[in-house]
Every structure is written in C-alpha cells, then in structure tokens.
Amino acid sequence: MNNIVGIIIAIIILTSLGYAISALECSAKWRDSGRKYEWSILAGCRVEDGNGKLIPEANIRDIQ
Numbered sequence: 001m002n003n004i005v006g007i008i009i010a011i012i013i014l015t016s017l018g019y020a021i022s023a024l025e026c027s028a029k030w031r032d033s034g035r036k037y038e039w040s041i042l043a044g045c046r047v048e049d050g051n052g053k054l055i056p057e058a059n060i061r062d063i064q
Contacts, residue, residue, distance in 0.1 A: 026057070035060075 026045035030037035
C-alpha cells in the first residue's frame with residue numbers, strides 16, 4: 001500500500017514539473033517576439049498570428 005501511494009505522489013510531482021517546464025519553455029521562446037502568447041494544460045503553447053488569433057506554436061512561421 002505504501003508503495004502505491006509513493007508511486008502516485010511521484011507521478012503527480014513529475015507531471016507537475018513537466019507542465020511547469022513546458023510553460024517556462026513557451027515563455028522563454030516567445031517573450032521577446034513581440035507576439036502575444038499563452039500556455040495552458042489543454043492547449044499547450046499558443047501564439048498570436050497576424051490576425052489576432054491564438055494558434056499552436058507549431059503552426060507559427062516567422063518569415064524575416
């Protein structure tokens with residue numbers, strides 16, 4: 001029983017760390033871009049496109 005509780009706690013901690021790291025990566029990547037961005041658990045990192053819509057960052061292309 002104690003092993004199961006420990007495993008569940010470890011999974012919760014690792015999941016929380018993963019979400020925190022993902023949010024920090026999103027912020028670090030888009031902070032200086034001049035674009036609006038946000039991160040959420042369900043949608044991940046989303047960035048504003050030229051039309052003002054927030055779209056997944058994988059769909060953003062910066063053409064210089």
